[in-house]
Amino acid sequence: MKLNKLSLRVRIFFAMILLVLIASVLIAGVTIYQYNEEAIDYHKERLERKETAIISDLNYVIRETTYLVETEKVPLIFKEEIYRISEIHGLRINLYDMDGTLQITSKASFVNDSITKCIPTDILNEISNNAVHRFVVKNEKNGETFQSSYIYILDTKSKPLAILNLPYLENDDFLNKELNEFLERLAYAYVFMMLIAILLALLLSKYITRTLKTISDKINETRLDKRNKRIDISSSSEEISTLVNSYNSMIDELEESAVKLATSEREQAWREMAKQVAHEIKNPLTPMRLSVQSFQRKFDPQDENIHQKVDEYSQTLIQQIDTLSSIASAFSNFAKMPAQQNETLNVVNIVKLGLDIFSEDYIIFSSEEDEILANFDRTQLIRVVTNLVKNSIQSITDERQNPRVEVKVTANNDMVYISVSDNGVGISDENRIKIFEPKFTTKSSGMGLGLAMVKNIVETYKGNITFTTQLGIGTTFTVTFPKQ
Numbered sequence: 001m002k003l004n005k006l007s008l009r010v011r012i013f014f015a016m017i018l019l020v021l022i023a024s025v026l027i028a029g030v031t032i033y034q035y036n037e038e039a040i041d042y043h044k045e046r047l048e049r050k051e052t053a054i055i056s057d058l059n060y061v062i063r064e065t066t067y068l069v070e071t072e073k074v075p076l077i078f079k080e081e082i083y084r085i086s087e088i089h090g091l092r093i094n095l096y097d098m099d100g101t102l103q104i105t106s107k108a109s110f111v112n113d114s115i116t117k118c119i120p121t122d123i124l125n126e127i128s129n130n131a132v133h134r135f136v137v138k139n140e141k142n143g144e145t146f147q148s149s150y151i152y153i154l155d156t157k158s159k160p161l162a163i164l165n166l167p168y169l170e171n172d173d174f175l176n177k178e179l180n181e182f183l184e185r186l187a188y189a190y191v192f193m194m195l196i197a198i199l200l201a202l203l204l205s206k207y208i209t210r211t212l213k214t215i216s217d218k219i220n221e222t223r224l225d226k227r228n229k230r231i232d233i234s235s236s237s238e239e240i241s242t243l244v245n246s247y248n249s250m251i252d253e254l255e256e257s258a259v260k261l262a263t264s265e266r267e268q269a270w271r272e273m274a275k276q277v278a279h280e281i282k283n284p285l286t287p288m289r290l291s292v293q294s295f296q297r298k299f300d301p302q303d304e305n306i307h308q309k310v311d312e313y314s315q316t317l318i319q320q321i322d323t324l325s326s327i328a329s330a331f332s333n334f335a336k337m338p339a340q341q342n343e344t345l346n347v348v349n350i351v352k353l354g355l356d357i358f359s360e361d362y363i364i365f366s367s368e369e370d371e372i373l374a375n376f377d378r379t380q381l382i383r384v385v386t387n388l389v390k391n392s393i394q395s396i397t398d399e400r401q402n403p404r405v406e407v408k409v410t411a412n413n414d415m416v417y418i419s420v421s422d423n424g425v426g427i428s429d430e431n432r433i434k435i436f437e438p439k440f441t442t443k444s445s446g447m448g449l450g451l452a453m454v455k456n457i458v459e460t461y462k463g464n465i466t467f468t469t470q471l472g473i474g475t476t477f478t479v480t481f482p483k484q
Helices: 008-064 071-077 081-089 121-129 173-221 238-298 306-335 347-355 378-395 450-460
Strands: 094-096 102-105 134-141 144-154 160-169 344-346 363-367 373-375 405-412 415-422 464-470 474-482
Touching (some): 071 102, 347 405, 450 464
16 A cells, blocks of 8 residues: 555554654663663672672781781681671672682682683783773673672782682673563553554544545535635634635636636627528528529510519529528527426337438338337427438438438336437548537538537436447447436
């Protein structure tokens, strides 16, 4: 799932949860690190305290001894006291001479390999070369960490007498127990904090995106063909207010532009319609004018054929007047939107009725059923059928052998299909996109309003009209509309 496909609300929710998780992990990490640092400091300071206390006891023994205080007498000086001091402080005590050889230890018996008999040379060098004459070695064995400190023991004259070695085991059981208890409590706190964070994330993400969703819904509802409502939000952030104001300004400008565009389109449509009407009217007026002028020029009351000539002139004028009348009717029918009538019709019978006006014997009608009921206006359905069939007849040239126009009515579920197929000349690619435009025609006569009117009628009844065509083979128009 890609992040850029998630909604803003989901992104805010996950961001807040992720922030809490990261904070929890960081806090836990810092806590563990702090405990480890405290453990290191604790063991270091504890070893130093033990070392100071043991040296103090050793110095007391040196002051009170009756033996000669020298390195060779160290085993005798501390023969009894070393066990007491070791038991009091809970640490094993090893004393070496200045050459690093073991002189005495608080461990009563030991395996030869369990205690280092000699101090390594590098440690001796470290002890002797630093100012405090002290060195601490740290190592691990069997998963346990040991510190071993080496420091000079001085006689009463502050001269080096021996080297004190204190092996110290870092026992972290107590600290680990404290750490585990703290982490357990922290885990409970994290779980509670996570639940609170999830609840707050849901509420905050919903609150933050609520206004944006309102704006988004309004934008999705924005249409050019209707009046759009402004967004009214009483309280919002500065950024949201800026966005809302921009949207409201856009809506105002859009409405103003839509009004101007609609006015311009109406004016353009009327200009185009006026030009078309003027053009169509001029066509029959020219032969009418010529006929009248010819009649005026050739009129002779004494002519024995005067009555025949008057009849001819009159017939010519009547034909042109009929043409003008048909032009007016065509434009009137196109301009008139078909009213929806909730009239239940048998589509099969109505289509047959529409075909009765045609005398061509190559028109073939078929239907899968004898009765297909639908709500449609009778007159408008007949107009759809007759216009489609008329176009099919006109598309068949005189040279076409075996002309055929096939009208078929079918039904599927809640839809009715009327198809009109012919084997005419077909429709060229350049004319396909213009076929339903008013005024478009490929014929030498007519106004090109038939298919535009059919489309207008069908879409009024929530239907549609489509076509398939092949040049030189024929065309099929299919009208589809719901039964109810």
